Amino acid sequence: xxxxxxxxxxxxxxxxxxxxxxxxxxxxxxxxxxxxxxxxxxxxxxxxxxxxxxxxxxxxxxxxxxxxxxxxxxxxxxxxxxxxxxxxxxxx
Amino acid sequence: xxxxxxxxxxxxxxxxxxxxxxxxxxxxxxxxxxxxxxxxxxxxxxxxxxxxxxxxxxxxxxxxxxxxxxxxxxxxxxxxxxxxxxxxxxxxxxxxxxxxxxxxxxxxxxxxxxxxxxxxxxxxxxxxxxxxxxxxxxxxxxxxxxxxxxxxxxxxxxxxxxxxxxxxxxxxxxxxxxxxxxxxxxxxxxxxxxxxxxxxxxxxxxxxxxxxxxxxxxxxxxxxxxxxxxxxxxxxxxxxxxxxxxxxxxxxxxxxxxxxxxxxxxxxxxxxxxxxxxxxxxxxxxxxxxxxxxxxxxxxxxxxxxxxxxxxxxxxxxxxxxxxxxxxxxxxxxxxxxxxxxxxxxxxxxxxxxxxxxxxxxxxxxxxxxxxxxxxxxxxxxxxxxxxxxxxxxxxxxxxxxxxxxxxxxx
Numbered sequence: 241x242x243x244x245x246x247x248x249x250x251x252x253x254x255x256x257x258x259x260x261x262x263x264x265x266x267x268x269x270x271x272x273x274x275x276x277x278x279x280x281x282x283x284x285x286x287x288x289x290x291x292x293x294x295x296x297x298x299x300x301x302x303x304x305x306x307x308x309x310x311x312x313x314x315x316x317x318x319x320x321x322x323x324x325x326x327x328x329x330x331x332x
Numbered sequence: 333x334x335x336x337x338x339x340x341x342x343x344x345x346x347x348x349x350x351x352x353x354x355x356x357x358x359x360x361x362x363x364x365x366x367x368x369x370x371x372x373x374x375x376x377x378x379x380x381x382x383x384x385x386x387x388x389x390x391x392x393x394x395x396x397x398x399x400x401x402x403x404x405x406x407x408x409x410x411x412x413x414x415x416x417x418x419x420x421x422x423x424x425x426x427x428x429x430x431x432x433x434x435x436x437x438x439x440x441x442x443x444x445x446x447x448x449x450x451x452x453x454x455x456x457x458x459x460x461x462x463x464x465x466x467x468x469x470x471x472x473x474x475x476x477x478x479x480x481x482x483x484x485x486x487x488x489x490x491x492x493x494x495x496x497x498x499x500x501x502x503x504x505x506x507x508x509x510x511x512x513x514x515x516x517x518x519x520x521x522x523x524x525x526x527x528x529x530x531x532x533x534x535x536x537x538x539x540x541x542x543x544x545x546x547x548x549x550x551x552x553x554x555x556x557x558x559x560x561x562x563x564x565x566x567x568x569x570x571x572x573x574x575x576x577x578x579x580x581x582x583x584x585x586x587x588x589x590x591x592x593x594x595x596x597x598x599x600x601x602x603x604x605x606x607x608x609x610x611x612x613x614x615x616x617x618x619x620x621x622x623x624x625x626x627x628x629x630x631x632x633x634x635x636x637x638x639x640x641x642x643x644x645x646x647x648x649x650x651x652x653x654x655x656x657x658x659x660x661x662x663x664x665x666x667x668x669x670x671x672x673x674x675x676x677x678x679x680x681x682x683x684x685x686x687x688x689x690x691x692x693x694x695x696x697x698x699x700x701x702x703x704x705x706x707x708x709x710x711x712x713x714x715x716x717x718x719x720x721x722x723x724x725x726x727x728x729x730x731x732x733x734x735x736x737x738x739x740x741x742x743x
Contacts, residue, residue, distance in 0.1 A: 241637050255638045259627040261582070280728040284580040284671045288569035290631045313583070314631045 245321045246299045247307045260296030262286040263308040264328060290314050294328050297321075339593050340616040343510075344437045350516050351395075351523035356530050359556035360388045362710055363548050365535050365571060366563035367391025368400040369511075369696060370688055372518035372529075373703020374561060374710070379525035380433075381704070382711035387527045390550060392534035396515030399565050399665040399695060404588050404622040406601055406612060407697040408445045408506035409470050411738040412461045415721040416674065417468040420694075422718055423701025424505060430700055436517035438509045439615055445506035445601040446480055446487075448650075450495040454606060457737060458501045465503070475502045484600045486651045493649055495607050506601060508612050511696065518703070537574050543683045545575070559710055561686045566631070566666030568689035577680050580727055581668040581690045584625040585635035587643075589662040593617035597653070605737075607646040619657060621647055625667060625693070635664040667692050674733040677706065678715045678723040686710060687724060 243251040268274055268282060287293065293313050298306045310320045310331055320329045362378060364371045367389045378384040391397075407427055409420035431438050449455045458474065465472035476499045477489040489497045519529055530552070539547035539554065547556040562571050566583045598613035608624040623643035626635040640662060648655050670676060670690040675698075677688045688706055691698060705716035715723065726732055 254636060261629075276730075277728045281578065284727045285578050286580070286582060288579075288582050288629060288668075289573070290567070290570050290583075293629060295629070311628075313629050316628075316630060316632050 242316065244297065244309075244318060246302060246305075247321055247323050248305060249299060249302045252299065252302055256299060256301035258298040258300040260298055260306065263294040263296045292319065292331060343439070343615065344513075350520040351529050353531065354528045356388060356390075356533065356550070356552050356555050357528065360528070361386040361558040362561065363387075363555060363557035363559070364389045364561045364563055365548065366565065367395045367529060367531065368398050368563065368565060369396060369515055369518070369699040370565070370702050370706070371561075371563035372396065372515055372522060373699050374563060374688075374706045375522040375527045375529075375703075376434075376518045376525075377704045377707035378710060379522060379527055381707055384707075384711055385526040387522075388555065389522065389527065389529045390533045390535060390548065390555075391529070391531045392551075394531050395519055395529060396512070398567075399667065400511055400515050402588070402663045402665050403511060403696045404610065404612065404620050405508045405511045405696060406445065406506070406603075406610065407440075407509060408503050408601075409697075410445070410447065410461065410465050410472050410501060410503040410506070411735060412464050413733055413735055413738075414468060415733045416735050416738065417465065417470060419701050419705065419718045419722075420698060421468065421470050422704065423698045426700035426704060427507070427509065428505075430514070430517070434517035434521050436513065436520060438513045438517055440507055440509040441615070442505050442507035443600050443612075444483065444502060444504045445603060446475070446483060446500040446502055448480070448500045448602065448604040448606075449498045450604065450606045451498065455498050458499070461738060462501050471503055471505050473502050475500050484598065484602055486598060486653055487602060488650055488652055495604070495646075495649070497650070508601065508614070510615065514699065535571060540575075540682070543681070545682050545685050557684075559684045559686070559713075561688060561706060561710060563688045563706075565689065565691065565695060566668045568668055568687070572687070575680070575682065575685070577682070577687070579676060579687070579689060579724065580671055581676065582629055583631055583666050583668050584628070585630045585632065585664040586622070586625045586667045586693055587635040587639055587662060587664045588620065588622040589640060590614070590618040590620050590660050591654075591657040592660050594619065594657060602650070604646065604650065607650070609643050609646040609650065611647060611651065618660060619654065622693075625669065626664075631666055633664050633666060667695070671727070672732040672734045673736045675722050676724050677702065677719040678709070680724065
């Protein structure tokens, strides 16, 4: 188990958190104009990189707020956590 | 096995080298990326059923060293939907004759599987699945708690536990096999037919020409290919990303563990969908236990301890005697999971590239069936009827095969 840094509560154990998948998936600007393929990609298709991944987490057993994180999917290390209204940080 | 023999004494001797380690040729008719069970089975049936032997199986590590080497080896076909039932039952029938086909021991043991029900809704869903199985010609029956106890005396059928056993579905033909021997048997047969199995050969890119892939770039040089099949299980996204193909799979760690060796105490396979534990006893005597996938994406081939803790709590409640068993080791494989808990097999936007991924937790049991159907697909350049429903475009057409109910672990 690892510690995850909630932006509001600080470090807490992994079991307090709920995973939310890829971050920054934006609802379509003009939903009525999407064809089936575009809808399928919005609903089902997510990035699945081996390496840095911007994803959502919820501190479900704590403050219950969502936040974003950049985590390495190969090492599981969290490189950054940031609030939903913040830009995705650049990590070299 | 007599009582005087130590556990495992009836196992076959460790094999000699079963396949060559050839240098890659400049070109092959078919290049299979991934030397696990699916890649090797596909190679075997390409040679056996279609006479196609100018084939290379490329493996980035060592042969069958990924999920094939570390899985819980359960084989069953009691899936709800017709599409799933067909491919898994096809596989199960092939398993039943595989030892003869490969002329190699795979220790296939049809000891039956119990899928436990713990609530009234579980019971209704289970009975529905039993009836669906029967309609598909698959052996299945509903058994009550007393019959569960007869089939597997260790199961706690007390009504005062947190998740009481209200009955189970039972598929007598389900079983386990020795996963290493399965891989080695397929590899030996493919090698005998002239197929090159190339280990330590990582695919680093693809050479494309319009809608075709003409070659595969590898850590051992470029290899030209007439057709390409991607059989890299949890790592498929790393390949499709290079090709610019989007797939809806997410890779997750799936953990399992084994106990020390015990006397034969656990005669069937027991699975519980609701509390995420499944148990069988390996030929040598280890209790083999699996759990659900870890929630987050990961390629690290390890998972989180709290998943194991939850799994062990469930196991000890269902099998109180397990509290005395010592844990020997744990491992995590990487499974690629689809939104509808079914695989993706078939065409890609490239004319000569076939995709095989998204098997989640069900890949091992499908090994011969998938190999058979994918080989047929490659040979005829047309998806075999059993895999046609699992095409990538089902996410656009909406013809999903939503099989969470029979996948039996948390997806």
